[in-house]
Amino acid sequence: METHPSLAVKWSCPDLTIYAGEVTIGEEDRNKMDSKKRKLEKTRITEAACALLNSGGGLIAMQMTNKSEHPVEMGQDLEKSLRELIMSPNMQAFFETKQQEDQFYIFVKSWSCRPEDGSTKPRICSLGSSLYCRSITSKVAMDSREAFEFLKDKKACIKYRPTDDGAPPAKIPRAMCQNSLESNPAFEIFQSKKLEYGQCLLFSESTSIEFKQFSTKHVQAYMKNIIPEYISAFANTQGGYLFIGVDDKRIILGCPKDNVDRDSLKTVANETISKVPVFHFCSSKDKDKVSYETRVIDVFQEGNLYGYLCVIKVEPFCCAVFSEAPISWMVDKEKGVYRLNTEEWVRMMVDFGPEASSKDLSKDFECQLSLCNSPPHCRPVYSKKGLQHKVDLQQRLFQVSPDCLKYTPESLWKELCSQHKRLKGLVKQQIRSFSCGLLILYRSWAVDLNLKEKQEVICDALLIAQNSPPILYTILGEQDEQGQDYCNHTAFTLKQKLVNTGGYTGRVCVMTKVLCLSSQNNIETNGGSVSPINYPSSYNLANIQEMQDLLQALVIVLLNFRSFLSDQLGCEILNLLTAQQYEILSKSLRKTRELFVHGLPGSGKTIIAMKIMEKIRNTFHCETDSILYICENQPLRDFIR
Amino acid sequence: METHPSLAVKWSCPDLTIYAGEVTIGEEDRNKMDSKKRKLEKTRITEAACALLNSGGGLIAMQMTNKSEHPVEMGQDLEKSLRELIMSPNMQAFFETKQQEDQFYIFVKSWSCRPEDGSTKPRICSLGSSLYCRSITSKVAMDSREAFEFLKDKKACIKYRPTDDGAPPAKIPRAMCQNSLESNPAFEIFQSKKLEYGQCLLFSESTSIEFKQFSTKHVQAYMKNIIPEYISAFANTQGGYLFIGVDDKRIILGCPKDNVDRDSLKTVANETISKVPVFHFCSSKDKDKVSYETRVIDVFQEGNLYGYLCVIKVEPFCCAVFSEAPISWMVDKEKGVYRLNTEEWVRMMVDFGPEASSKDLSKDFECQLSLCNSPPHCRPVYSKKGLQHKVDLQQRLFQVSPDCLKYTPESLWKELCSQHKRLKGLVKQQIRSFSCGLLILYRSWAVDLNLKEKQEVICDALLIAQNSPPILYTILGEQDEQGQDYCNHTAFTLKQKLVNTGGYTGRVCVMTKVLCLSSQNNIETNGGSVSPINYPSSYNLANIQEMQDLLQALVIVLLNFRSFLSDQLGCEILNLLTAQQYEILSKSLRKTRELFVHGLPGSGKTIIAMKIMEKIRNTFHCETDSILYICENQPLRDFIR
Ligand SMILES: [Zn+2]
Numbered sequence A, B: 001m002e003t004h005p006s007l008a009v010k011w012s013c014p015d016l017t018i019y020a021g022e023v024t025i026g027e028e029d030r031n032k033m034d035s036k037k038r039k040l041e042k043t044r045i046t047e048a049a050c051a052l053l054n055s056g057g058g059l060i061a062m063q064m065t066n067k068s069e070h071p072v073e074m075g076q077d078l079e080k081s082l083r084e085l086i087m088s089p090n091m092q093a094f095f096e097t098k099q100q101e102d103q104f105y106i107f108v109k110s111w112s113c114r115p116e117d118g119s120t121k122p123r124i125c126s127l128g129s130s131l132y133c134r135s136i137t138s139k140v141a142m143d144s145r146e147a148f149e150f151l152k153d154k155k156a157c158i159k160y161r162p163t164d165d166g167a168p169p170a171k172i173p174r175a176m177c178q179n180s181l182e183s184n185p186a187f188e189i190f191q192s193k194k195l196e197y198g199q200c201l202l203f204s205e206s207t208s209i210e211f212k213q214f215s216t217k218h219v220q221a222y223m224k225n226i227i228p229e230y231i232s233a234f235a236n237t238q239g240g241y242l243f244i245g246v247d248d249k250r251i252i253l254g255c256p257k258d259n260v261d262r263d264s265l266k267t268v269a270n271e272t273i274s275k276v277p278v279f280h281f282c283s284s285k286d287k288d289k290v291s292y293e294t295r296v297i298d299v300f301q302e303g304n305l306y307g308y309l310c311v312i313k314v315e316p317f318c319c320a321v322f323s324e325a326p327i328s329w330m331v332d333k334e335k336g337v338y339r340l341n342t343e344e345w346v347r348m349m350v351d352f353g354p355e356a357s358s359k360d361l362s363k364d365f366e367c368q369l370s371l372c373n374s375p376p377h378c379r380p381v382y383s384k385k386g387l388q389h390k391v392d393l394q395q396r397l398f399q400v401s402p403d404c405l406k407y408t409p410e411s412l413w414k415e416l417c418s419q420h421k422r423l424k425g426l427v428k429q430q431i432r433s434f435s436c437g438l439l440i441l442y443r444s445w446a447v448d449l450n451l452k453e454k455q456e457v458i459c460d461a462l463l464i465a466q467n468s469p470p471i472l473y474t475i476l477g478e479q480d481e482q483g484q485d486y487c488n489h490t491a492f493t494l495k496q497k498l499v500n501t502g503g504y505t506g507r508v509c510v511m512t513k514v515l516c517l518s519s520q521n522n523i524e525t526n527g528g529s530v531s532p533i534n535y536p537s538s539y540n541l542a543n544i545q546e547m548q549d550l551l552q553a554l555v556i557v558l559l560n561f562r563s564f565l566s567d568q569l570g571c572e573i574l575n576l577l578t579a580q581q582y583e584i585l586s587k588s589l590r591k592t593r594e595l596f597v598h599g600l601p602g603s604g605k606t607i608i609a610m611k612i613m614e615k616i617r618n619t620f621h622c623e624t625d626s627i628l629y630i631c632e633n634q635p636l637r638d639f640i641r
């Protein structure tokens, strides 16, 4: 895993924040910059944006090197680069900027390709695909969308190619059969033993022929630099010949023998090509690399050896050939900003989920979250046919009504209020300005998000209210230094899951607030503000529709479990618990320490038991080795281990 | 209709040929050209290619200004421009080039968007959409694909917007409601009576604010030039303010009063905006133009009037606003090369056929040719459910078998051979080198293609054979000067219909050959060659699959008729005759002059009668006024009239 050298992930707010260092902001000042420095800054910010788009969204924080009292625009070069990243001029859909004194922020929403666009955008954003193709006499770098279409075609092509009992599928694409490299006019030159300096070739550049000539003495560096892109272009198109030592006018000049020797020319070409990454959709897996042959041909001038012509013959490839690993980034609070490798990148680009491949699934299950327009990390979510939909589940568990702010579950609210005298007043004061929404109470949200519980927490309350962002209140008995960290960590995990598991595609950040029953004046630990950075008002939930969308994502977060079908289908899919299963889980754990799960075969006992074991681990801080569990169920045991 | 000033349509060969005049070919020589001239040439060739792509394909013929003995590549600028036109680096899919002495040819295949690409390319190619949008501080020209997605979104948006009993749908898109132009910081300046020269504005450029400043004295020309693109960008996004007279640093400079007066500033702005083309998907039709307001504000310097600040406030638009008519071309042998107007262009761009809108259609009819991957001029084709498919029809009427060259219909061949002694030998000699395919005989192909019959023609024979392009033989009794013209015209019409009606998406040109029974040596009128231009071998039918595809297109050409459903659905769709109906039509007309069509109601009597009337008109060269027909059938009468 390649970690980014200059992008740091910050911990100070409940969102994924990348600190991009010092940056000059504004068209006018950026135009005055040294162009190399400007390009470096631009790349850094684009990489940060790419990582956030691919990982659920977040915030890029920059220190402005230039001062401005008034709000400033970013600068044309930055805008252009971000526009290319999202493959659309509609920047407003993913980015929002804000200047706060000398800090400049770019708020980044999670990537998702809207279905209105026909879903032909890839599932992730990239700065470059490193995939090339030939377009008559040019080598063209495929942009993200072209790369996506190329990969889709290749994948589809392989899928429908017949294989007889495990034999590897035919390697040569249809279109190529009639067009062998041996019938190319370049083949004769490729087979020559010697050539004359200054001779003019009788064929011109074409889809399968490229001439290169150079004046540098650093032949090896030059070759390492140019070869990978041409190999990718020829192999991805219909194969061809790369001539190194022929100029644009088709004159053979060769590489002078003083600059390089015969063997090293061949060695550097072969070594460079051996490093070119490939990806197979077909059964060849990684073992088969690009098929090629390098020949170094003597070039004579007036009877004396002048130098060498290097010709590389590249065969068309069954699948995809890259010049280097594709350029795409992700971010993770633990791992930081890291670059995807070729394999990960291709899998994320062409991830469509199991819809098309599995007829069984569509017979027995209903799709609740498909991949075609959900954020990059999402897995497909299904519920069993005939059971409740995510919409029904949200209506049953988290119903919102206009002009009404409700507490849920009511029983827990009453129980908590009877245990803690000041709780009622404290919470009421906080939420008095909101008139429509839900306050969702939990003994601890952390447990349900698979985080460790904090003993001092009386309860966590998640406010989903109109004209407000979601707010997570952590209510403590006594002041606690770690309270804000706990609250931030829980809120951050929740937000990530809402997007990356729940598939929420709106703008979202879960704000945090720590409340303390013992203190007279509840001044929040971060100085009165919910977040140190004022989020734009577009992060507020504007209406009931947006609240319901978010609550449906929450249903998926809380009720999903990995389906046993995942192994069968070879791709991870999630199922949903029923409301009944969820209610058992959310109530019974603290009331009793003995719980028998009984029911008919197939009614979901194992699933419930597994979820309970997971909660026990989080609630009581157990290490895996220190739980004694007795079961006769194989998946349950494997999961807990 | 705007006809192209410098592109001529030639008549010398049986394909659509555009003569693009003198052109410099080859990277090296093009780089030496005057850049203005080079750009003009590039545009001319790209426009010719656009016209051919949109009209069924054809040939661009150029006279090379430079000489080269060896085959040359086109030149990077031409390649790039053609690549942008087809929205893909895969140039080989649509273009092929050939140099023949000092003539340079570009063979252009008909445009079609492959379904593998997810069908997200528009149905036609364009050099520019003339559609703009705002992308933060930039005005961005939408490329053809972005324009397509924008139009699709707008169309979908209108469709699902509720209307109460004929009332026009709400004009303001959803996203705009929260973001009125009156709450914009620029609104205060817009309302000012006077401003101070050198004053700095307290807001910066944004999605809805643009500052323009200029040093030219030709204020009016400048404004006419810049305004349309900004109007389009603001109106298509979320509206905004265009400030003319504010520099990049937000300083109010104004237009000096010496260069322009108050009234003319306002007049030129308003006149320019009134000419901006719009297209409505909603019920507003053409009556509603862009909503805007122009204000000219006095700028004072030290108490004296210095000049004027012009501010244009543009409201967001319900549908699409263009800076000028989109840039896209079509070609027609009669009309020449012509530019589409805005209305035609939008309709062709977003033409999806009736699939999505009509459930009745999918219940009773089966789709034989959908629009999603067929050439631009195609109409959807259906057959009644339960009747034969185009594949079945082709198998029944035009079956091809490996290693066998068949004559069809056999009865006609026998009849012709018995009437004309030398016919058998003459035809056999022509087709002796082909071993697999079909020779389709007709008394006259012209009649079936809705052209006028030529009395001197004994028969027309269409050869569809492997390793050959389709060839149309016209067999005459005596030498005839107009024979080749007739054959060319018939072959050209057939080729156009195979692509534009039949939906054939392969490379195709129908070659011609006139044979004469009376002459001893059958030297073809064009000098021994089937076509004056040697088409590349990719125009040959490579295998049985390609022959079947072409024959299925032929089935649609010969058996289609305009469906009565067309009027109901508000878009033209075609139905197919049954094989039986077709056989009645193709046999009975010459044998008898009296024909009674009888059958059960709904069995297709009217359709047959209409097709027969059409044939009578073509066979006997009748003018519409000179046919006496007696019928009690309304559509039949209307059609014949
Ligand atoms: Zn492979």
Ligand SMILES: [Zn+2]
Pocket: B279, B280, B281, B282, B283, B284, B285, B318, B319, B320
């Ligand atoms: Zn409209």
